[in-house]
Amino acid sequence: MATLEIRDLHVSVEADNATKEILKGVDLTVRQGETHAIMGPNGSGKSTLAYSLAGHPKYTITSGTVTLDGENVLDMTVDERARAGLFLAMQYPVEIPGVSVSNFLRTSATAIRGEAPKLRTWVKEVKETMTGLQMDPAFAERNVNEGFSGGEKKRHEILQLELLKPKIAILDETDSGLDVDALRVVSEGVNRVRETGEVGTLLITHYTRILRYIKPDFVHVFAHGRIAASGGAELADKLENEGYEVYTKGGASA
Ligand SMILES: Nc1ncnc2c1ncn2[C@@H]1O[C@H](COP(=O)(O)OP(=O)(O)OP(=O)(O)O)[C@@H](O)[C@H]1O
């Protein structure tokens, strides 16, 4: 079973000619087959964790380790991370002008699998997955994220997730901007992937809404750049009722 291990991760950014530490010692282990939810208030560093794992150049790892099956993720290029089985869906996905969804998916699958998927089975696989996500087939010919609505971007992410079958998936605010029907459709996609037992999922959110559809095995509260508390699915209900204040009081954020 693949395991993502984050140990005492400290991350800084350069902002206004000063170095600002955002992650202050994150410890987290995600195993293939497990579903973890990270919840926490705005600005607590959740997306910074996702960007750091993705290898975004703006975020400097000042100390700590990240390994996938014992291999140092922080040494890997963005491509190598994807090939190693890491999948990252960002809160604000980028547009790729001139590249269609269908080309993008096939190129990604080829890079990750090490060989081009057989065209006939691939086309069928894409079609079926799009149907499952209630996406119009015409969507496959559009340029990646160009003019996509918020909900379309999120469906496109889950389409990638289902087709690329990573070992560990990090989904940042996959629920934001979704109407109730889209939330259900997207959640069903995540659950399909989960039921394979072959993907470990880290779901970043600040609403418990999505957790009605996707029952996490573990819930972690993020505050001031680290995990302040961990528990089971019941912790999400507690947060819904009580808010984050008990975790954010005291330590000033900046
Ligand atoms: N590139 C950057 N330059 C300057 N400051 C940054 C940068 N990235 C993150 N920060 C700061 O780090 C803190 C954490 O931001 P981050 O986006 O990780 O929070 P978040 O928990 O994802 O919040 P939200 O729930 O609003 O998405 C914020 O104060 C943010 O302004």
Ligand SMILES: [Mg+2]
């Ligand atoms: Mg965020």
